[in-house]
Amino acid sequence: MTSTATPDVQFAAARLRDALGDRLLLPADPAFAAATRLWNAAVDRSPALVARCVDADEVALAVRVARQCHLPLSVRCGGHDWAGRALRDGGLVLDLTALRRVDVDPAAGVVTVGGGATAADVLAVTGPHDLVVATGVVRAVGMAGLTLAGGYGPLCGRYGLALDNLLGAEVVLADGRRVTADAEHDAELYWALRGGGGNFGVVTSLRYRAHRLPAALAGMIMFPLEQAPAVLRGHRELLAEAPDELTVMAGFLGGPQGEPLVFVFPIFSGPDAAAGGPWVDRLRALGTPVVDQVAPLPYDAVLRMFDGGMVDGNHYLLRTRWLPELTDAAVEVLVDAARRISSPFSALALHHFHGAASRVGIGDTAFGLRAEHLLAEVIAVWPPGDDAGAHRDWAERTCAALAPHALPGGYPNLLAPDETDRVRLAYGANWERLRRAKRRYDPRGVFSAVPTLPPSPGPG
Numbered sequence: 001m002t003s004t005a006t007p008d009v010q011f012a013a014a015r016l017r018d019a020l021g022d023r024l025l026l027p028a029d030p031a032f033a034a035a036t037r038l039w040n041a042a043v044d045r046s047p048a049l050v051a052r053c054v055d056a057d058e059v060a061l062a063v064r065v066a067r068q069c070h071l072p073l074s075v076r077c078g079g080h081d082w083a084g085r086a087l088r089d090g091g092l093v094l095d096l097t098a099l100r101r102v103d104v105d106p107a108a109g110v111v112t113v114g115g116g117a118t119a120a121d122v123l124a125v126t127g128p129h130d131l132v133v134a135t136g137v138v139r140a141v142g143m144a145g146l147t148l149a150g151g152y153g154p155l156c157g158r159y160g161l162a163l164d165n166l167l168g169a170e171v172v173l174a175d176g177r178r179v180t181a182d183a184e185h186d187a188e189l190y191w192a193l194r195g196g197g198g199n200f201g202v203v204t205s206l207r208y209r210a211h212r213l214p215a216a217l218a219g220m221i222m223f224p225l226e227q228a229p230a231v232l233r234g235h236r237e238l239l240a241e242a243p244d245e246l247t248v249m250a251g252f253l254g255g256p257q258g259e260p261l262v263f264v265f266p267i268f269s270g271p272d273a274a275a276g277g278p279w280v281d282r283l284r285a286l287g288t289p290v291v292d293q294v295a296p297l298p299y300d301a302v303l304r305m306f307d308g309g310m311v312d313g314n315h316y317l318l319r320t321r322w323l324p325e326l327t328d329a330a331v332e333v334l335v336d337a338a339r340r341i342s343s344p345f346s347a348l349a350l351h352h353f354h355g356a357a358s359r360v361g362i363g364d365t366a367f368g369l370r371a372e373h374l375l376a377e378v379i380a381v382w383p384p385g386d387d388a389g390a391h392r393d394w395a396e397r398t399c400a401a402l403a404p405h406a407l408p409g410g411y412p413n414l415l416a417p418d419e420t421d422r423v424r425l426a427y428g429a430n431w432e433r434l435r436r437a438k439r440r441y442d443p444r445g446v447f448s449a450v451p452t453l454p455p456s457p458g459p460g
Helices: 009-023 056-068 119-129 143-149 187-196 225-239 273-284 299-304 328-339 355-359 389-405 420-441
Strands: 049-052 073-076 092-095 102-105 110-114 166-172 178-182 202-209 216-218 221-223 246-253 261-268 295-297 315-323 347-353 373-382
Touching (some): 009 049, 009 056, 056 092, 102 119, 119 143, 143 202, 166 187, 178 187, 187 420, 216 273, 221 273, 225 261, 225 273, 225 328, 246 273, 246 328, 261 273, 295 299, 328 347, 328 389
Parallel strands (some): 049 092, 073 092
Antiparallel strands (some): 102 110, 166 178, 166 202, 216 295, 246 261, 246 347, 315 373, 347 373
C-alpha cells in the first residue's frame, strides 16, 4: 500500500479478532512463527498480523480493514515466491492456505480451485478422472501465484501456460468488493489477471480447463558433466523438431559425487504415451546416461520426481533470462557456470516454451512473450549459516554472462523486486494497457505482488 499514514495495528487487530477469533495471529501467538515461515529461509520479514481466512467474505473484510488502518497488505497462498512477497514488514498477511477446496466437473472438463490450493491439491482430485490441469514442475507451488504471472510447465507445448487455461476467477478488489472475472464478466480484469500477477486483487477461486491425460512418458536422463556441451547442442537440435506433445526441460543438478550432472527431462503428453519412445531414444543417444528414469507415469507421479529438488529451510536466490535459442555461446556460459557452481544444492534449469503457448496472440493476455524460447533459471541454494556472498556472486555472474544472448525482460514470476526495468520490458506492447488496468482496479496501490506494477499516473 502506498499510503504514508501511520498504520493502526491495534485497531486492525481488534476489528479482525471479532470476525476471525483465534485465526487472527499476532507475533506473541504460538502459531505465528510457523504462519510466517516460508520455503525460502533467506526471507526475513516481520509482519504485524496474519489473518487466516476461510472464505471470500473474510478476505474482503481483511482487505477493507487493511485499507482503513493503513496496513501494508500481502497474500500467502503456496508461499513459494523465492523473493518472499507473501510477507511484508509491519503488514497484514492474508493467509489463504485454508482455501484449498478443489471441485472437478469431468463432463464439462472444468476444475474449480480455491485460492490457496497447490498443484498437489488439484492433481489429487483430478487424477482419479484421468484429468490434468497445466501446472508448474513443483507440486507444492500454489496454483494462484503460478497462474497469475505465467505458469511454465511440462504441458506447455500441448496445452499452453497455466494462465492460458484459466477460464475465470473470483476476486476481492482493493475496496473489498467481490467480483467475477472471465470472458463475459469484467473482461479487462480477466485479461490483466492472465500475466499481470496478483496486482489487481485477491483471487479466492479459479476455474481451469481440464485435459484428459491418463499417463505421460516422462522422466530424468542424466549425463556426466564432460558430456554437457554435446548434450545441450543435441537438445537444441531436437527442440527444433519437437511436436506440441513433447516438452523437454534441461539443465544441471547436483550429482552423487559432488560434481553437477547435465540432465534432460522429456514429457511426452500425446494420447499414446508409447509414441514418445523414439524422441526419448534420441535424447538417450546424446551421451552415456548415468541415470535413466523415463517411464509411462500418471502426471502426478511425473511431478513427484521433482519433490526432493527444492528443500524447505535452505536459502535461495533466483535469477532468470529468456533465451531465444540455445546458441553455442549460451551453451558455453551454462557449462562454465555448472563447473563453477558454488553449492551442491544449486541448479540451472531451461524450460521449453513452444507449441500451444506460442500460438496465443500477444494481446490476448497480459503475458508479454509468445515467441518460442527457453526460460533459463539460475537457482543459487545454500544451507543456513553458510556465507551467502559466493552463492550470490555465482548467480549474478551467470545471469550477467547470459544477458548478451537473451531477450529483453524476463519471467515476471522470477524477477527480483528491484528489477523494475526488466519488468517493464517483460510486458512489451502490453505494458501501458496493464498500467491502465492497475489504475482502474487498484489506484491506491494496495497490492504489490509479482511483478511490482505501479498505477498509471495519468487518466486511464
